[in-house]
Amino acid sequence: MTFLPALLTFVGLPLLLFALSRGRERKGSLRAASRLKRAAWLPLIVLAVHGLAFLVVHAVPGGPFDAERPLAPATRAALEARFGLNESLPMQWCRAINGVAQLDFGPSLAHRDHAVSDVILEGLPASLLLGVGALFWMLALGLSAGVIAAAHAGGHTDRWINLAVALVQALPSFVLAALLLIPFALWWQILPVAGLDSLSALILPSLALGLPFAAQVARLVRTAVLDALSQEWPRTWRAAGLDECAILIGAMRLALVPVTAFLGQAAAGILTGSLVIEQIFAIPGLGAHFIESALNRDFTLALGLVTLYTTLAALCNWAADLLLPIFDPRTEGA
């Protein structure tokens, strides 16, 4: 059967995972059960998004070969047969999801002679590097700013940090990128303007991408640390002779709970923001391909990238859910 991979991935896998989760539930291991159940939803989300995107593509009239100059009917028919566009819609969709199950999104329509998976594989490392850099700034700056603000709660430092946080949160990442580019890359020229040739070229784009999320993290951490410090254990620790530093570290551990819960949302936001940041800094990632493909009517590439982005966002959400019980055992099995 040709559609076996699709059936296995989108029907068999979720069913299997649901069944496993049932079994775990009966054994009383709620944590494993909820993990499995969430994992079972992943292929279904991919399927839903792919289906939706497929519908959008085919709901908009016009085909990928509608140029200014109409093609000869024979050429057109040959092209459509080559890319499988002459079949009925449900059949095309079945073929497409069958390909997705095998990580094969078909040939790209605009980049002739390249498969969509090649284009994705070529752009993915740069995009991932940018995303990881942004996550790094988000956690490093957000955690430290939040803890410092909480440690000096009510003081001048706290007020300045709060002001900076409010300001950065209101700035869209592309405005932030300009504000960083003008002094560092254009006036003083200490950092590269564009490209991704060296690690120093990563600093500005990842900073521009990560800062708004760092502001949000700083807010969360500040509230959580203050909340933790107002509980009773810091008094006990102090009475036992531990210094303030140890208490702050203990409070920070508690503050990791809301930060972890925020990670999924942040990852989705970073994926979104990477589209503009990649364009501003001319990073050879997936963002440029995505926008170009939507404008070029490169159906297969756009479909593949929408599916990929959504899968990545869903995966990040799932991973954040997995991490949460490590920092907060109460959320186990929730």
Add this chain to the structure above:
Amino acid sequence: MKRSLYLCALLLLGTLSIPLLPLADPAAVHPELALAAPTLAPWWLPRSEPNSSQWNERAREALFGPRELAPLWGRDALGRCVLSRTLYGARASLLVAVVASLAALIIGVSVGASAGFFGGRLDSLLMRSTDIFGALPLIFMVIFAVGLLRTYRTAHPETVLNPNLALLGITAAVSWIPAARIVRADVLRLRQATFVEAARCMGTRDSSILRLHVIPNSMPVALTAWTLTVPRVLMLESFLSFLGLGMEAPDVSWGVLLRQGHEALTAVHLSWWLILAPALALTVTLLLLNHLGEQVRIHLAPRRGEAP
């Protein structure tokens, strides 16, 4: 609360009165003056003749005489006045933000109120679909859809499909979820209220109770949801315009200006004023709107059903 409300009203009034201000024509091209730096030297320039006798032109003439403000904030790559382009861009940006968020509010209130009021199977159906809708990173679908629409329009210029209207619809279609959740939580509370019970005892039909008693009473909460939606929609619009998927020429919005500013930003010719004007305008507006949303939320905190 009051102060930020006044500031927002001032912002809106200022935006509405832009056609009355003595600004240079935002579309007037001066290639010989391309990328002229900001200058304060001539404050006024004589007005090139008014191109129409519309009421705003006549009012402007009466107020300020036959002159216009010099391009105090420099000129762009085609020699157009950055100041007047930014101010005219405010009209488009804020119009989209206000109208699209109102449309989103209408969708959100209808979904949330009917889910909360009728409960049962309708509630679970509506709220589950809202959950699924909210879990997808819709921005990619939006970019995708807008891109496809645009290419369709370039291939078929005779179509009646207005791109800016499509932009409004699409931004509204993805921003209604918080409003629906907040309003539903409030309607769940209102449903138990004595006045709803009284209306029911008098034999009022469910739809009339919803229309006359429940929805008007959940308006404060809906207003909170709205103030939270406006900055988000503004951000979304400028994001799309920045990517070249939003407003189309000749309309300018802040996103379009930011894009042009970025294009003009090179080490050879550092024309910072091009990007700084829309960036400042957008940031100040977002700060103001965020602040207003926060204030309204705190003000209505006891009535707030659910944190957004």
